Amino acid sequence: xxxxxxxxxxxxxxxxxxxxxxxxxxxxxxxxxxxxxxxxxxxxxxxxxxxxxxxxxxxxxxxxxxxxxxxxxxxxxxxxxxxxxxxxxxxxxxxxxxxxxxxxxxxxxxxxxxxxxxxxxxxxxxxxxxxxxxxxxxxxxxxxxxxxxxxxxxxxxxxxxxxxxxxxxxxxxxxxxxxxxxxxxxxxxxxxxxxxxxxxxxxxxxxxxxxxxxxxxxxxxxxxxxxxxxxxxxxxxxxxxxxxxxxxxxxxxxxxxxxxxxxxxxxxxxxxxxxxxxxxxxxxxxxxxxxxxxxxxxxxxxxxxxxxxxxxxxxxxxxxxxxxxxxxxxxxxxxxxxxxxxxxxxxx
Numbered sequence: 274x275x276x277x278x279x280x281x282x283x284x285x286x287x288x289x290x291x292x293x294x295x296x297x298x299x300x301x302x303x304x305x306x307x308x309x310x311x312x313x314x315x316x317x318x319x320x321x322x323x324x325x326x327x328x329x330x331x332x333x334x335x336x337x338x339x340x341x342x343x344x345x346x347x348x349x350x351x352x353x354x355x356x357x358x359x360x361x362x363x364x365x366x367x368x369x370x371x372x373x374x375x376x377x378x379x380x381x382x383x384x385x386x387x388x389x390x391x392x393x394x395x396x397x398x399x400x401x402x403x404x405x406x407x408x409x410x411x412x413x414x415x416x417x418x419x420x421x422x423x424x425x426x427x428x429x430x431x432x433x434x435x436x437x438x439x440x441x442x443x444x445x446x447x448x449x450x451x452x453x454x455x456x457x458x459x460x461x462x463x464x465x466x467x468x469x470x471x472x473x474x475x476x477x478x479x480x481x482x483x484x485x486x487x488x489x490x491x492x493x494x495x496x497x498x499x500x501x502x503x504x505x506x507x508x509x510x511x512x513x514x515x516x517x518x519x520x521x522x523x524x525x526x527x528x529x530x531x532x533x534x535x536x537x538x539x540x541x542x543x544x545x546x547x548x549x550x551x552x553x554x555x556x557x558x559x560x561x562x563x564x565x566x567x568x569x570x571x572x573x574x575x576x577x578x579x580x581x582x583x584x585x586x587x588x589x590x591x592x593x594x595x596x597x598x599x600x601x602x603x604x605x606x607x608x609x610x611x612x613x614x615x616x617x618x619x620x621x
Contacts, residue, residue, distance in 0.1 A: 290462060290463075304455075307451060308448075308451070308452075310322070310447070311444040311447045311448070316443060316444070319443045319444055319447055320443045321555070321559065322447065322451065323443055323446060323447055323450045323451075323515055324555070325551055325552060325555045326450045326451050326453075326454035326511075327450060327454070327508050327511050327512050327515065328508070328532075328535075328551050328555065329454050329458070329547055329548060329551050330453065330454055330457045330504055330507055330508040330511065331349060331350075331353050331504060331505050331508035331509075331532065332349075332532050332535050332536065332547045332550070332551055333457055333458065333461045333504050333544070333547050334349065334352075334500065334501040334502065334503065334504025334505045334508070335349045335501060335504075335505075335532050335533070335536060336461070336536060336541070336542075336543075336544065336546070336547050337461060337464065337465070337473070337497065337500050337501050337504070338497050338498065338500070338501030339501075339533070339536060339541065340477075340536055340541040340542040340543070340546075341465060341470060341473040341474055341477060341497075341542060342473040342476055342477055342493070342494065342497035342501075343397075343473075343476060343477030343478075343480075344390070344397075344401065344494065344497055344498065344501070345397075345398065345399075345401050345402045345405070346401075346402070346405040346501070346529075347402055347405045347406040347409060347526070347529045347530070347533070348389065348405035348406065348408040348409045348412075348529065349501070349502075349505050349529055349532050350409060350505075350524045350525070350526065350528045350529040350532070351408055351409040351411075351412035351413065351524070351529075352382045352385070352386055352412075352501075352502040352505035352506060352509070353382075353505045353506070353508050353509040353512065353524060353528075354412060354413070354416060354509060354519075354521065354523075354524040355378075355381065355382045355385055355412060355502075355505075355506060355509060356378040356379060356381070356382045356505060356506030356507060356508065356509025356510045356513075357378075357430070357509035357510060357512050357513035357519045357523075357524070358416060358422050358428065358509075358513070358519055359374070359377065359378040359381045359382070359506065359509075359510070360374045360375065360377075360378040360430065360509065360510035360513050360514065361428045361429070361430035361513045361514075361519050362421060362422070362428065363377060363378070364430060364431050364514070365428060365429050365430060365431055366421070370433075370434075371431075371433035371434070371510075371514055372433070374510060375453075375507065375510045375511075376507075378506045378507065378509060378510040379503040379504070379506035379507040379510070380503065380506070381506060382502045382503060382505055382506025382509065383498075383499040383500070383502045383503035383506060384499070385502065386498045386499055386501065386502025386503075386505075387495050387498050387499050387502075389404075389405075389408045389498070390494070390495060390497075390498030390499075390502075391495070392404045394490070394491055394494060394495075397480075406526075409526055409529060410526075413521055413524070416521045417521050422521075423519075423520070426520075427518055427519055427520035427521075428518070428519050428520075429517065429518055430513040430514050430516070430517050430518060430519055431514070431517065432446075432514060432517055433446075433449060433514055440514075441517070443515075446514070446515045449511070449514075450511050450515060453507065453511060457504060457507060458544065461504070461544055462544045464500070465544060469493070469496065472488050472493045473493060473497060474542070475488055476488065476490060476493055476494065476497075477542075527585075531554060531558075531588070534550070534554055534588060534591075534592050535547070535550035535551050535553075535554045536550055536602075537550070537592055537595055537596065537600075537602065538550040538553050538554060538591065538592070538595050538602055538603060539551065539553070539602045539603055539604055540601055540602025540603060540604030540605055541601075541602065543602070543604040545604050545607060546602050546603065546604035549602065549603035549604060549607065550602065550603065553603065554588070554591075557584075557587060557588065557591065558584060558588075561583050561584040561587055562584075564583065565583065
Protein backbone atom coordinates (compact mmCIF):
# COMPACT_ATOMS: atom_id res chain seq x y z
CA UNK A 274 0.00 0.00 0.00
CA UNK A 275 1.32 3.44 -1.01
CA UNK A 276 0.34 6.88 0.34
CA UNK A 277 -2.70 8.51 -1.25
CA UNK A 278 -1.81 10.06 -4.60
CA UNK A 279 1.34 7.94 -5.04
CA UNK A 280 1.47 5.16 -7.63
CA UNK A 281 4.08 3.14 -9.50
CA UNK A 282 4.41 3.03 -13.26
CA UNK A 283 6.80 0.09 -13.67
CA UNK A 284 7.52 -3.30 -12.11
CA UNK A 285 10.91 -2.27 -10.73
CA UNK A 286 9.43 0.47 -8.57
CA UNK A 287 6.58 -1.76 -7.48
CA UNK A 288 8.96 -4.40 -6.12
CA UNK A 289 11.51 -2.01 -4.60
CA UNK A 290 12.09 -2.07 -0.84
CA UNK A 291 12.32 1.74 -0.68
CA UNK A 292 9.58 3.07 -2.95
CA UNK A 293 8.81 6.70 -2.12
CA UNK A 294 10.81 9.91 -1.88
CA UNK A 295 9.97 10.25 1.83
CA UNK A 296 11.25 6.73 2.50
CA UNK A 297 14.51 7.57 0.74
CA UNK A 298 14.92 10.77 2.77
CA UNK A 299 14.25 8.97 6.07
CA UNK A 300 16.61 6.12 5.12
CA UNK A 301 19.45 8.47 4.17
CA UNK A 302 19.04 10.57 7.32
CA UNK A 303 18.94 7.45 9.49
CA UNK A 304 22.12 6.11 7.87
CA UNK A 305 23.90 9.45 8.34
CA UNK A 306 22.95 9.58 12.03
CA UNK A 307 23.85 5.93 12.56
CA UNK A 308 27.22 6.04 10.82
CA UNK A 309 28.31 9.31 12.45
CA UNK A 310 27.13 8.39 15.96
CA UNK A 311 30.62 7.41 17.26
CA UNK A 312 31.81 10.97 16.53
CA UNK A 313 29.50 12.49 19.15
CA UNK A 314 27.84 9.60 21.00
CA UNK A 315 28.52 8.42 24.54
CA UNK A 316 30.89 5.46 24.92
CA UNK A 317 28.26 3.43 26.79
CA UNK A 318 25.65 3.81 24.05
CA UNK A 319 28.20 2.98 21.35
CA UNK A 320 28.93 -0.30 23.11
CA UNK A 321 25.21 -0.94 23.53
CA UNK A 322 24.59 -0.40 19.81
CA UNK A 323 27.45 -2.80 19.02
CA UNK A 324 25.87 -5.43 21.25
CA UNK A 325 22.39 -4.93 19.80
CA UNK A 326 23.73 -5.02 16.22
CA UNK A 327 25.43 -8.36 16.83
CA UNK A 328 22.27 -9.68 18.46
CA UNK A 329 20.20 -8.50 15.49
CA UNK A 330 22.37 -10.53 13.11
CA UNK A 331 21.88 -13.67 15.21
CA UNK A 332 18.13 -13.10 15.62
CA UNK A 333 17.75 -12.44 11.88
CA UNK A 334 19.02 -15.97 11.30
CA UNK A 335 16.58 -17.33 13.86
CA UNK A 336 13.78 -15.35 12.21
CA UNK A 337 14.51 -16.96 8.84
CA UNK A 338 14.51 -20.40 10.48
CA UNK A 339 11.62 -20.01 12.89
CA UNK A 340 9.53 -17.11 11.64
CA UNK A 341 9.69 -17.98 7.94
CA UNK A 342 10.48 -21.71 7.73
CA UNK A 343 8.77 -22.80 10.95
CA UNK A 344 11.83 -24.55 12.40
CA UNK A 345 11.80 -24.02 16.17
CA UNK A 346 15.34 -23.79 17.53
CA UNK A 347 16.82 -23.39 21.00
CA UNK A 348 20.29 -23.90 19.57
CA UNK A 349 20.95 -20.51 17.96
CA UNK A 350 23.33 -19.43 20.73
CA UNK A 351 25.32 -22.64 20.23
CA UNK A 352 25.94 -21.69 16.60
CA UNK A 353 26.89 -18.17 17.65
CA UNK A 354 29.48 -19.86 19.89
CA UNK A 355 30.67 -22.02 16.98
CA UNK A 356 31.17 -18.93 14.85
CA UNK A 357 32.96 -17.12 17.67
CA UNK A 358 35.39 -19.94 18.46
CA UNK A 359 35.98 -20.73 14.79
CA UNK A 360 36.95 -17.13 14.12
CA UNK A 361 39.11 -16.94 17.25
CA UNK A 362 40.92 -20.18 16.36
CA UNK A 363 41.53 -19.15 12.76
CA UNK A 364 42.88 -15.71 13.70
CA UNK A 365 44.80 -16.41 16.91
CA UNK A 366 46.05 -19.95 16.26
CA UNK A 367 46.48 -20.03 12.48
CA UNK A 368 47.06 -16.34 11.81
CA UNK A 369 44.18 -15.80 9.39
CA UNK A 370 43.00 -12.22 8.83
CA UNK A 371 39.66 -11.36 10.38
CA UNK A 372 38.17 -10.50 7.00
CA UNK A 373 38.71 -14.07 5.81
CA UNK A 374 37.80 -15.71 9.10
CA UNK A 375 34.46 -13.85 9.21
CA UNK A 376 32.75 -15.58 6.24
CA UNK A 377 34.44 -18.90 6.99
CA UNK A 378 33.01 -18.81 10.52
CA UNK A 379 29.54 -18.36 9.09
CA UNK A 380 30.03 -21.23 6.64
CA UNK A 381 31.37 -23.55 9.37
CA UNK A 382 28.40 -22.76 11.61
CA UNK A 383 26.05 -23.29 8.66
CA UNK A 384 27.53 -26.68 7.75
CA UNK A 385 27.37 -27.86 11.36
CA UNK A 386 23.80 -26.55 11.48
CA UNK A 387 22.90 -28.70 8.48
CA UNK A 388 24.38 -31.76 10.18
CA UNK A 389 22.56 -31.00 13.41
CA UNK A 390 19.38 -30.06 11.59
CA UNK A 391 19.06 -33.35 9.74
CA UNK A 392 16.57 -34.63 12.37
CA UNK A 393 14.27 -31.78 11.27
CA UNK A 394 13.40 -33.90 8.27
CA UNK A 395 11.58 -36.33 10.55
CA UNK A 396 10.51 -34.32 13.60
CA UNK A 397 8.98 -30.90 14.19
CA UNK A 398 7.41 -28.75 16.84
CA UNK A 399 8.17 -29.65 20.45
CA UNK A 400 10.44 -32.55 19.50
CA UNK A 401 12.52 -30.37 17.19
CA UNK A 402 12.89 -27.84 20.01
CA UNK A 403 14.22 -30.60 22.27
CA UNK A 404 16.66 -31.75 19.58
CA UNK A 405 18.07 -28.23 19.17
CA UNK A 406 18.26 -27.93 22.95
CA UNK A 407 20.43 -31.04 22.98
CA UNK A 408 22.65 -29.46 20.30
CA UNK A 409 23.28 -26.50 22.60
CA UNK A 410 24.55 -28.70 25.43
CA UNK A 411 26.62 -30.87 23.09
CA UNK A 412 28.36 -27.82 21.61
CA UNK A 413 28.95 -26.32 25.07
CA UNK A 414 30.46 -29.59 26.33
CA UNK A 415 32.75 -29.94 23.30
CA UNK A 416 33.98 -26.34 23.59
CA UNK A 417 34.68 -26.81 27.28
CA UNK A 418 36.66 -30.05 26.82
CA UNK A 419 38.54 -29.46 23.56
CA UNK A 420 42.11 -28.20 23.77
CA UNK A 421 41.93 -26.13 20.59
CA UNK A 422 39.10 -24.00 22.02
CA UNK A 423 41.02 -23.16 25.17
CA UNK A 424 38.84 -25.29 27.43
CA UNK A 425 38.04 -23.64 30.76
CA UNK A 426 40.56 -20.86 30.07
CA UNK A 427 38.99 -19.50 26.90
CA UNK A 428 40.63 -18.09 23.81
CA UNK A 429 41.98 -14.73 22.70
CA UNK A 430 40.51 -13.17 19.56
CA UNK A 431 42.74 -10.43 18.10
CA UNK A 432 41.25 -7.14 16.99
CA UNK A 433 40.67 -6.76 13.23
CA UNK A 434 43.26 -4.70 11.38
CA UNK A 435 43.39 -2.84 8.06
CA UNK A 436 46.81 -1.65 6.84
CA UNK A 437 48.11 -1.68 10.39
CA UNK A 438 45.13 0.13 11.89
CA UNK A 439 43.55 -1.91 14.69
CA UNK A 440 39.82 -1.87 15.39
CA UNK A 441 40.39 -2.40 19.10
CA UNK A 442 37.84 -0.04 20.68
CA UNK A 443 34.06 0.16 20.76
CA UNK A 444 34.20 3.24 18.55
CA UNK A 445 36.30 1.61 15.84
CA UNK A 446 34.52 -1.77 15.97
CA UNK A 447 31.28 0.14 15.49
CA UNK A 448 32.29 0.72 11.86
CA UNK A 449 32.59 -3.03 11.33
CA UNK A 450 29.65 -4.29 13.38
CA UNK A 451 26.98 -1.82 12.25
CA UNK A 452 27.72 -2.02 8.48
CA UNK A 453 27.75 -5.83 8.74
CA UNK A 454 24.39 -5.70 10.51
CA UNK A 455 22.98 -3.52 7.73
CA UNK A 456 24.41 -5.83 5.07
CA UNK A 457 22.96 -8.96 6.70
CA UNK A 458 19.60 -7.18 7.09
CA UNK A 459 19.59 -6.34 3.39
CA UNK A 460 20.41 -9.96 2.57
CA UNK A 461 17.67 -11.29 4.87
CA UNK A 462 15.07 -8.85 3.53
CA UNK A 463 15.72 -9.82 -0.07
CA UNK A 464 15.89 -13.52 0.77
CA UNK A 465 12.48 -13.32 2.43
CA UNK A 466 11.05 -11.77 -0.77
CA UNK A 467 12.65 -14.35 -3.06
CA UNK A 468 11.55 -17.79 -4.25
CA UNK A 469 13.40 -19.31 -1.30
CA UNK A 470 11.53 -17.10 1.15
CA UNK A 471 8.18 -18.03 -0.37
CA UNK A 472 9.09 -21.71 -0.15
CA UNK A 473 9.99 -21.23 3.53
CA UNK A 474 6.60 -19.64 4.22
CA UNK A 475 4.79 -22.46 2.39
CA UNK A 476 6.59 -25.06 4.51
CA UNK A 477 5.85 -23.10 7.69
CA UNK A 478 2.14 -22.80 6.95
CA UNK A 479 1.56 -26.36 5.73
CA UNK A 480 4.48 -28.62 4.89
CA UNK A 481 2.23 -31.33 3.43
CA UNK A 482 0.61 -28.87 1.01
CA UNK A 483 4.04 -27.45 0.16
CA UNK A 484 5.28 -30.93 -0.68
CA UNK A 485 2.27 -31.55 -2.92
CA UNK A 486 3.05 -28.29 -4.77
CA UNK A 487 6.52 -29.61 -5.57
CA UNK A 488 8.56 -27.89 -2.85
CA UNK A 489 11.34 -30.17 -1.61
CA UNK A 490 11.04 -30.34 2.17
CA UNK A 491 14.44 -32.03 2.41
CA UNK A 492 16.22 -29.27 0.50
CA UNK A 493 14.49 -26.21 1.93
CA UNK A 494 14.53 -27.32 5.57
CA UNK A 495 18.26 -28.01 5.40
CA UNK A 496 18.73 -24.72 3.55
CA UNK A 497 16.79 -22.99 6.32
CA UNK A 498 19.12 -24.47 8.93
CA UNK A 499 22.18 -23.50 6.92
CA UNK A 500 21.11 -19.89 6.41
CA UNK A 501 19.98 -19.42 10.01
CA UNK A 502 23.19 -20.89 11.40
CA UNK A 503 25.27 -18.92 8.89
CA UNK A 504 23.84 -15.71 10.35
CA UNK A 505 24.63 -17.01 13.85
CA UNK A 506 28.22 -17.77 12.83
CA UNK A 507 28.67 -14.25 11.45
CA UNK A 508 27.29 -12.82 14.69
CA UNK A 509 29.65 -15.02 16.69
CA UNK A 510 32.69 -13.88 14.73
CA UNK A 511 31.75 -10.23 15.23
CA UNK A 512 31.21 -10.85 18.94
CA UNK A 513 34.54 -12.61 19.38
CA UNK A 514 36.59 -9.82 17.86
CA UNK A 515 34.56 -7.10 19.54
CA UNK A 516 35.19 -8.67 22.96
CA UNK A 517 38.69 -9.91 21.92
CA UNK A 518 38.11 -12.97 24.11
CA UNK A 519 35.74 -15.92 23.97
CA UNK A 520 34.68 -18.39 26.64
CA UNK A 521 31.87 -20.91 26.73
CA UNK A 522 30.18 -19.07 29.61
CA UNK A 523 29.55 -16.11 27.29
CA UNK A 524 26.96 -18.22 25.45
CA UNK A 525 24.38 -19.40 28.02
CA UNK A 526 21.12 -21.13 27.16
CA UNK A 527 19.27 -18.15 28.61
CA UNK A 528 20.35 -16.11 25.58
CA UNK A 529 18.58 -18.60 23.30
CA UNK A 530 15.39 -18.00 25.27
CA UNK A 531 15.92 -14.25 24.98
CA UNK A 532 16.33 -14.62 21.21
CA UNK A 533 12.98 -16.37 20.91
CA UNK A 534 11.45 -13.75 23.18
CA UNK A 535 12.74 -11.04 20.87
CA UNK A 536 10.91 -12.68 17.98
CA UNK A 537 7.69 -12.92 19.99
CA UNK A 538 7.86 -9.27 21.04
CA UNK A 539 8.94 -8.03 17.62
CA UNK A 540 6.74 -10.30 15.55
CA UNK A 541 7.36 -13.65 13.89
CA UNK A 542 7.75 -13.68 10.12
CA UNK A 543 8.89 -10.07 9.71
CA UNK A 544 12.36 -8.59 9.29
CA UNK A 545 11.45 -5.30 10.97
CA UNK A 546 10.18 -7.29 13.93
CA UNK A 547 13.74 -8.40 14.64
CA UNK A 548 14.74 -4.77 15.21
CA UNK A 549 11.72 -3.98 17.39
CA UNK A 550 12.15 -7.10 19.51
CA UNK A 551 15.91 -6.84 19.90
CA UNK A 552 15.84 -3.17 20.88
CA UNK A 553 12.90 -3.67 23.26
CA UNK A 554 14.35 -6.66 25.11
CA UNK A 555 17.90 -5.24 25.14
CA UNK A 556 16.71 -1.96 26.67
CA UNK A 557 14.61 -3.93 29.17
CA UNK A 558 17.68 -5.87 30.27
CA UNK A 559 19.72 -2.66 30.55
CA UNK A 560 16.97 -1.01 32.61
CA UNK A 561 16.87 -3.98 34.97
CA UNK A 562 20.65 -3.86 35.31
CA UNK A 563 20.52 -0.20 36.31
CA UNK A 564 17.61 -0.81 38.70
CA UNK A 565 19.22 -3.77 40.48
CA UNK A 566 21.45 -1.75 42.88
CA UNK A 567 18.48 0.45 43.80
CA UNK A 568 16.30 -2.57 44.55
CA UNK A 569 19.06 -4.11 46.63
CA UNK A 570 19.22 -0.87 48.63
CA UNK A 571 15.47 -0.90 49.16
CA UNK A 572 15.45 -4.53 50.35
CA UNK A 573 18.81 -5.07 52.13
CA UNK A 574 17.46 -7.89 54.29
CA UNK A 575 16.67 -9.97 51.20
CA UNK A 576 20.15 -9.60 49.69
CA UNK A 577 20.59 -9.62 45.92
CA UNK A 578 17.99 -12.30 45.21
CA UNK A 579 15.14 -9.92 44.20
CA UNK A 580 17.41 -7.89 41.95
CA UNK A 581 18.83 -11.00 40.28
CA UNK A 582 15.37 -12.42 39.65
CA UNK A 583 13.87 -9.16 38.39
CA UNK A 584 15.23 -9.51 34.86
CA UNK A 585 13.84 -12.99 34.29
CA UNK A 586 10.53 -12.04 35.92
CA UNK A 587 10.13 -8.91 33.81
CA UNK A 588 11.02 -10.85 30.66
CA UNK A 589 8.47 -13.54 31.47
CA UNK A 590 5.71 -11.02 32.17
CA UNK A 591 6.43 -9.17 28.91
CA UNK A 592 6.28 -12.39 26.87
CA UNK A 593 2.98 -13.46 28.45
CA UNK A 594 1.43 -10.03 27.86
CA UNK A 595 2.47 -10.03 24.21
CA UNK A 596 1.18 -13.56 23.66
CA UNK A 597 -2.20 -12.57 25.12
CA UNK A 598 -2.72 -9.04 23.82
CA UNK A 599 -0.52 -8.76 20.71
CA UNK A 600 0.64 -12.18 19.47
CA UNK A 601 1.74 -10.65 16.16
CA UNK A 602 4.22 -8.41 17.95
CA UNK A 603 5.27 -4.81 17.60
CA UNK A 604 5.66 -5.27 13.84
CA UNK A 605 1.88 -5.56 13.59
CA UNK A 606 1.45 -2.26 15.46
CA UNK A 607 3.95 -0.73 13.04
CA UNK A 608 2.03 -2.03 10.01
CA UNK A 609 -1.19 -0.51 11.38
CA UNK A 610 0.55 2.83 11.84
CA UNK A 611 1.92 2.73 8.30
CA UNK A 612 -1.48 1.86 6.85
CA UNK A 613 -3.11 4.72 8.76
CA UNK A 614 -0.49 7.16 7.51
CA UNK A 615 -0.74 5.99 3.91
CA UNK A 616 -4.54 6.31 3.86
CA UNK A 617 -4.51 9.81 5.35
CA UNK A 618 -6.71 11.86 5.21
CA UNK A 619 -9.07 8.89 4.99
CA UNK A 620 -9.78 6.80 8.09
CA UNK A 621 -8.11 3.40 8.44
